[in-house]
Amino acid sequence: MPRRYSWGAEQVAPGLWSFALWSPEAREVVAEVEGRRIPLAAQDGWHIGEGAAEAGERYRLVVDGQAIPDPASRAQEGDVHSASVLTVPAPPPEWPGRPWEEAVIYELHLGLFTEGGTFASARDRLPELARLGITAVEIMPVGQFPGQRGWGYDGVLSYAPHNAYGSPQDFRDFVAAAHDLGIMVLLDVVYNHFGPDGNWIGAVTPSFFDPSEHTPWGAAIAFDQPPVRRFFIENAIYWLRDFGLDGLRFDAVDQIRDPDFLAEMAAAIRAEGFSRPIHLTTEDNRNITALHHPDTGQYDGEWNDDYHHCIHVLLTGEVHDYYASFGHDPMGDLCLSLQCGYVEQGQPRPPNRTGRGESSCDLPWPAFVNFNQNHDQTGNRAKGERLLALADADAVKVAHGLLLLSPFTPLLFMGEEAGETAPFQFFADYEGELADKTREGRAKEFPGFEFTDPIDPETYEACRPRADDPVWRDLTKRLLDFRHDRIVPLVKSGRAGEASVERTGPRSAVADWPFNAGRLRIAVDFGDGTAQRGLFGMAEGKCSLSLWIEA
The missing domain is CATH 2.60.40 (Immunoglobulin-like)
Known part of the structure; x- marks a missing residue:
């Protein structure tokens, strides 16, 4: 069998595996499988070789004498520094999918969504979401990240499902169970940076990064290198093809410093010819419209922070930091968002002297993924308060109704459907100096605020949603039933x-x-x-x- 992907280890015949790593800097690369050495030949920066192996065996890549996990590992024996595991994917079951106009998205953190914190325990809660009227779950990133608990945006092994959540097959089983209930599964992916712990690809392939460019999280990725582009494009196809996912949410694409890469990504995914609809959404601080215009057919939706900001300021009165430009007339901003999606469309808005964004009135209304809460807007607060802890409950309920009944694509953050008030804070599982720097970073980000230790496991547990208010649940179900019966047919027309x-x-x-x-x-x-x-x-x-x- 030919290789399906450029990077990593793949079975190419029974008992025969191919190994591939791009590293122009490396002189010698060897795949070491359960003590057996398989030399990889170097050509044009690639190191590729074949050897006898079996699924389930552990291996490392030895790069100029340094043994590391495979940067494109499909599964890990343990943490991000441990051996990788040879894995053969089982083809996911076919299903017809759902059109984007039917999407009601439920964003969840896999570890906190259930007490078990696994794909298997999350699967058991899917019928509850289906009965409520949820048609899509969006999972925060699951690519292997350091430690046991974290948001997932500091992932370093982009092809390996985080093994604290379960095995790759457990993830496939979760997706199949969702499909059996008519629920789409979307995955949040991070293609703008790698985390600071376990970034082995940076250690052995410095060319993967561009030291002249920086993101808020470190050196920018060198998207001008074709093997780098292939790493991410094939990673997106891998999640969709090998796990049967229905779509991807691309995190902070404004930090991807290549104007053509996102169009190339969408074109490559569309060219795969999936038999079901594939839905691609972006988070983009630029408020641009080209990627989502119906004439291009590239991306289905854009996370609409503007809608959140005007609702938040209107209900809470907060006008600090990025809420400042929404503090002058939040109701007027809400009117503009209900009409055109974006609020900031290039016009100057005090205190900002320069405008941000483009006119968006001609975009389809479902192209805007609207929300009253999400992981970012809740978790990037000093104390991680939910909206119900900050605003009048009556106003929050009406905002809930407006979100779920308007023709935009609605997103709920886990627990929101049941009136959750527990916080969602930043948390991580680092050790030593990195843990200390994380604490110091939070203190600098929120000077004068008291906040819980992001490394403390109790901070993590305090974020677990447990609310089950029947009034809120009944309201959510009533709204979603009405949306399904009366509003979706309008939108689809x-x-x-x-x-x-x-x-x-x-x-x-x-x-x-x-x-x-x-x-x-x-x-x-x-x-x-x-x-x-x-x-x-x-x-x-x-x-x-x-x-x-x-x-």
């Missing part, structure tokens, strides 16, 4: 014009979205007392939401 939003008071507005199959109209009031009676309604204290559909 296609937009039939521009949205219009009329502000009706200091904290109230009426939004109107035209579709080929009818019109959706929502009146939302965060305390002005302008409640109206509609086809669907909710009243929470002085706050309310009413909805109409005109065929």
Whole structure:
């Protein structure tokens, strides 16, 4: 059999394995499998060789005398410094997938989602999400990272599922179980940097990085090198093909310093000819539109921080740091977001003298992944407070209704469906000097704030969602049932014009979205007392939401 991927170890015939590493700097590379040495031949910076081996055997790559785990390891025996394990993937079951317009995304951290913190225990909770009306789960990164607990964004072995969560087959079984329930599975992937502990690819292949460019997390990745591009493009295809995933969320793509790479990534994935819909979404601080324009067909959605910011400022009154430009008129910003998706579309917004973003009014409304909370916006606070711990509960419920009933793609953060108030804080499992630097970094990021030790296991456990408020659960189910029955058919029919939003008071507005199959109209009031009676309604204290559909 030919190799399917450029990097790593693959079975190419029964009992025969091929090993490959790109390292122009290395003089000699040997694959050491259970004590047996398999020399790799060097050509054009690649080191490739074949030898006898069996699935399940442990191996390391010995690069100029230094034994390291395979940077493209498919599974690890232990932590990021241990031996890699030869793995043969089982083909995932076929399923037809779901269209993007049906997506209701539930973001979860695999370790905290259940007490067991594994793919297997998470699989047992999937029926509960299906009954609620969730149609997609988005898992925070699972590529192997240091220690047992962490957010996953400091991963260093991009092809190996974190073994604290289970085996690669456990992950495939989780995906198959989700599909049996009609739930799509999306994975958050990090292609803009590697973590600081266990970054063996940087140790043996300095050419993988560009020391002249930097991201907030260290040296930028050298995307001008074709083998580097192949590492990431094939990693994306690997998750989709070998695990049966339905899509990927690309983290902080504004830190990928190559203007063509994202288009090349999408084109390569689309060219694979998957029999099911594949959904690609981005997190991009630039508020650009080219990647998501319907004429390109490249990316389905963009995490819309602007929507979160105006909701957050409106409900909490916080105007510090990146909320500052949303502090002047958060209700007006919400009206603009309901009309066009982005709020910042290139116009100057005090205190920012220069504009950010592009006009987005012509993008499909489902292209915007809207949320009231997510891992970033909650966890990047000093104390990691949830929205219910910061704002009036009545207003939060109405914001919940607006999120789930508007024609954008909604995302819930685990626990939000049940009224969770437990914090979600930053946590990691480092040791020694790196642990000390992590603590110091948090102190510098939030001077004057008291926060729990991010390395302490108790900080991690305190973030586990345990709320099960029946009022919140019933509200979420009622909203999602209505969305499925009445709103999704409108969205799937296609937009039939521009949205219009009329502000009706200091904290109230009426939004109107035209579709080929009818019109959706929502009146939302965060305390002005302008409640109206509609086809669907909710009243929470002085706050309310009413909805109409005109065929």
